[in-house]
Amino acid sequence: MLFDSLIQLSFSYFATIAFGLFINVPRKALNLSGISGACGWMTYWFAMQFNINSIPANFLGGLAVGLAGLVMSQHKRIPSTIFNIPGLVPLVPGASAYQALIMLLSGEFMDANEKLFSVLMVGGAIAMGYVVSQLISEQYFRYRRNRVLSKHDLQNLDGDSVKPE
Amino acid sequence: MSADQNKIIETCLLAGRIMVEGGSEIYRVEDTMRRIVHKATDEGGQIFATITGVLVTMDSDDHTRFSQITRRGIDMEKISRVNELSRKFTDGSIDLDELQNRLRQLDKELPNFPLWLRVVGAGLEGMFLMIIFTQTHDWFDMPLTLFASAMGYLVAELLGSISRIRFVQEFLGSITLGLIGIIGVRLGLGQDVNNVIIGAVMPLVPGVPITNALRDLIEGNLLAGIERGSEAALTVFAIACAIGTLFHYL
Numbered sequence: 001m002l003f004d005s006l007i008q009l010s011f012s013y014f015a016t017i018a019f020g021l022f023i024n025v026p027r028k029a030l031n032l033s034g035i036s037g038a039c040g041w042m043t044y045w046f047a048m049q050f051n052i053n054s055i056p057a058n059f060l061g062g063l064a065v066g067l068a069g070l071v072m073s074q075h076k077r078i079p080s081t082i083f084n085i086p087g088l089v090p091l092v093p094g095a096s097a098y099q100a101l102i103m104l105l106s107g108e109f110m111d112a113n114e115k116l117f118s119v120l121m122v123g124g125a126i127a128m129g130y131v132v133s134q135l136i137s138e139q140y141f142r143y144r145r146n147r148v149l150s151k152h153d154l155q156n157l158d159g160d161s162v163k164p165e
Numbered sequence: 166m167s168a169d170q171n172k173i174i175e176t177c178l179l180a181g182r183i184m185v186e187g188g189s190e191i192y193r194v195e196d197t198m199r200r201i202v203h204k205a206t207d208e209g210g211q212i213f214a215t216i217t218g219v220l221v222t223m224d225s226d227d228h229t230r231f232s233q234i235t236r237r238g239i240d241m242e243k244i245s246r247v248n249e250l251s252r253k254f255t256d257g258s259i260d261l262d263e264l265q266n267r268l269r270q271l272d273k274e275l276p277n278f279p280l281w282l283r284v285v286g287a288g289l290e291g292m293f294l295m296i297i298f299t300q301t302h303d304w305f306d307m308p309l310t311l312f313a314s315a316m317g318y319l320v321a322e323l324l325g326s327i328s329r330i331r332f333v334q335e336f337l338g339s340i341t342l343g344l345i346g347i348i349g350v351r352l353g354l355g356q357d358v359n360n361v362i363i364g365a366v367m368p369l370v371p372g373v374p375i376t377n378a379l380r381d382l383i384e385g386n387l388l389a390g391i392e393r394g395s396e397a398a399l400t401v402f403a404i405a406c407a408i409g410t411l412f413h414y415l
Contacts, residue, residue: 007296007302011293011294011297012293014289014293015289015293015294015297018285018286018288018289018293019286019290020241021278021282021283022278022286022287022290022318022368023188023239023241024241024242024243024275024278025241025242026242029241029245041297078245078248078249079193079244081189081193081241082241082244085188085239085373085377086241088372088373089290089294089372089373090294090297092370092373092375093372094294094370094372095299095363097370098359098362098366101405101408101409102359104405105405105408105409105413123375123376123379127379127383128383130376130380131380131384
């Protein structure tokens, strides 16, 4: 179990960094985007280990990637997309899509249909997790802006200085 | 229409175009463009962005301008740089002329990793994801997957400078990696052809555009979501055709 999780952790980290190399991720963000990918994949993997269904597990994975991106974008002052796009790569249902394709080619249309629908549902679940994290980040920035405004002088804060990511 | 307003619109369109070319989400593109117009004129504007073009109308006059977008990819450096510049512009540390110059420069020359490093990156991605996706410890197939996936990406990338049709690039890239996978397994360099191909196609599979398309749709950018989704579906179709052809004839 420990060996297995170490393999999962390191491989998802390196896979994300490798993907980052050919989509031209800024150098200062490369390491953090790898961590974001590992975060998302480990959340999904542990959820699967605890026998959670794959749809909620993918939702949690997408949510984890989105939240990690939010924290990192605050830390490094670059848009959260830079961390999210590579971070989602390990979660993408590549193997199931391939299996669906092979089934289609060998004429097993019913099985292929079932598989294709599950690929679509998984994709939707990841996107939903990601959108929910966006929602959380919007609420967080609204809360922070309100708090800062009530604390300090209203003159030097026109809302533009706190840029939502 | 005064020269100044012309310049504002031009800069705004340029920023939007570069961001879409880098594969940014539509809400972020529209937000950046709106910030530039708002800062430059103190008034709002109507912004509309899709994957194939961006439109701007300023509230202060009745002109509308459009900029077409013909090539699209995923390039994080573009998004990051434009974001940085627009942030500097909104907090007042650079003016409109400077913003326009820097955006033009960015459009022409962009730092990128050298080709060999990108090819190695594609190979490594395929290799690591093969283990992750198949959930097996199939160590023996790793070198073959690395080679197949790097070569598939290299072919697709080199064809990109020859042909503008994405379908051709992805089709021939997948043919290359499929051939390497199948022949490698026949020669005894690998043991499971399915595992090798699952890993090797990953650099070409549009997983991120599919997720982004769903996201654009959920956020209400319906046109952009449909466009991105169709583009991704075409890519999947190209890969499927290639792998299907190989399995049928070999």
